[in-house]
Amino acid sequence: MPEANIKISAGRLIDPRKQIDDLLDLYIADGRIAAIGAAPDGFSADIELDASGLVVIPGLIDLCARLREPGQEHKASIDSECQAAAAGGITTLCCPPDTDPVIDTPAVVELIRHRTQQAGAARVVTLGALTRGLRGEQLSEMAALQQAGCVGVSNALKPLASTLVERRAFEYAATFGLTVFLYADDAALSANGCIHEGQLSTRLGLPGIPQAAETVAVARDLALIQQTGVRAHFCRLTTQHAVRMVARAQFDGVPVSADVAIPHLYLSELDTIEFGADYHFIPPLRTQEDREGLRKGLISGTLSALCSDHQPHEPDAKLAPFPATEPGASGLDSLLSLTLKLVEEHQNLLPDAIARVTSGPARILNIPYGDLAVGRAADICIFAPDESWRLDEASMNSQGKNTPFRGWEMPGRVRYTLRDGQIIFTGETS
């Protein structure tokens, strides 16, 4: 019922972009935010959601979520993950192009859109492939991908054949005002590594990925960003040194942004001591110093977004010797809670943290969501800040149950999620 008029009453309403943090009512009509504070003329609510004691924020935007469809439906589906996102207060998911087939034709974009609409939960925006088949050699048809709805282009985790291909790809993307989403990795340096190169890789005899694999790539990419003037975004940085390099470039006026994945803010290489496959990440968990550097970068705003880097797997994907396991963790269920936990640990302001999962990613993706402006699509997350829950297989909604946070006590529980003014999730009240 898209036309339902909804009143969300008496909640603590936080909109980081508009710097609102107050007890205010919010009114929704025609799927959009109609007013904040006083009701618009002639408004009568079909549904009233009592948000007293709850926090009302823009729906979360997750910059990187693998939905596993098309191509790996044994791990998850667009339906399962869009529902899980809704349950986690997330209203927009950004899907990178490394699906199978790769998102390098409008047909794949269309398929994902169709399946997302069928799911009727969170919205999905897509990144198109930077090169055909992500093979790093030939440019993709970026204009066609943009027309089909891609909000940016990326080569996902795949390397480009040369700096010349990179330069041309940047120039071509800049032609259409497309943002390039970069995974900073020098493929020759990271080679077949599966863990941060350091104390633990030496101890466990696992092939390491040096910090320089990231910083060399950041330096190279920054030079080409400056050369071409393309708008660029570094995805999921892992080293404090790379954060400093990006901060310096931003200071110099280079059009570049960056984000960090949640696991890298809580875990480090030391967590892999027992060959635990749940701690297998690419890019890898780094040192404790890096973890602190990433947290600082997030607080200072150099890293303007926080993503789940959601990678759901079937159980077998993690049941093998460490190097043979598939990297990544299922993260949609814990994105909001682990963001709130940062507020606790740093005595940070809640609005600043919320910005990293709402207005921050919206600006990076250049999409009209992530705030509570009047006239905006009504994407809203309402959560109980004082309730906590325990992360385990039963409490996870994602089809992938692979997580290093199993057993953690999670602050904040989602009560309602609305996308385009539709209630797409209603949580249990306790």
Added chain:
Amino acid sequence: MSVSNLQIRKDGRLRHFLSTEGLNRGLLTEILDTAESFAGVTEQSVKKVPLLRGKTIVNLFFEASTRTRTTFELAAKRLSADVLNINIGASATVKGETLLDTLRNLQAMHVDMFVVRHADSGTAHFIARHVLPHVSVINAGDGRHAHPTQAMLDMFTIRREKGADFGRLSVAIVGDIANSRVARSQIHALNLLNTGDVRIIAPRTLIPSHIESLGVRVFHDLREGLRDADVVIMLRLQRERMKGTVIPSEHEYYQLYGLTEEKLSMARPDITVMHPGPINRGVEMDSQVADGPRSVILQQVTYGIAVRMAVMSMAMQQKHSQDGDA
């Protein structure tokens, strides 16, 4: 569950032998003492003891091996166990059956022990976490991580040559530390046995980062590193590494790190020369040194059988109760 808990039973006895790291001096000494008692057996004309009669041991090798597999097989047979050798190319599991399925199928045949070699670091730990409570796992080499029975036969050799007081010894390990599971296991074992001075000698390209954290002193000059050493262990340098970005040439490696009589003169005159084999003669060491009076390379192989008998019998000791993972 910590690695040490995985290897050691609640009562302190050995459950699995996955890595020398995480064990304790007492257990390592027990392995050496037990091996000493078996060393006599292997020299008798009837080389069998009935300790593991009725037990089934599977040598599960996902990586080629001649010496290690053979000595494990001989060790098991001398303990009167039934032995099954299974050689699976590492690719076989990739093609179809998962490692866990292979394991479950074998367990269904009532196996009592797995001796495992695999190209991936952490494989023995992975298997140990998933076997039935009565099954023990011996690591016969996993990736670059560990090769604990090799390290223990090296400790056994050192003890036979130099006596039980490791505290007064300087032991130098030379060569491809970065890619060597043997070196890692040796370093942990030497440190657990309180060795006075553990040195590694190699160019920077063959030394992994943070190696000092394992408790070693690093040298890049062979002569300097050998000064007054009591034991030198030469590691095998795989030939494919010698024409890449790691070492410029066999020639230069031999010039700088090849063990010759002349370089040995830096060490103590009674230095013991060891090598886990197989040797690249004229690369890691001169034939004159390999076959010389200070070399104990062939003794190492012989001792390998006794040490593996010791480890197998300790892990399979009649249990007082069916205690599983601690």
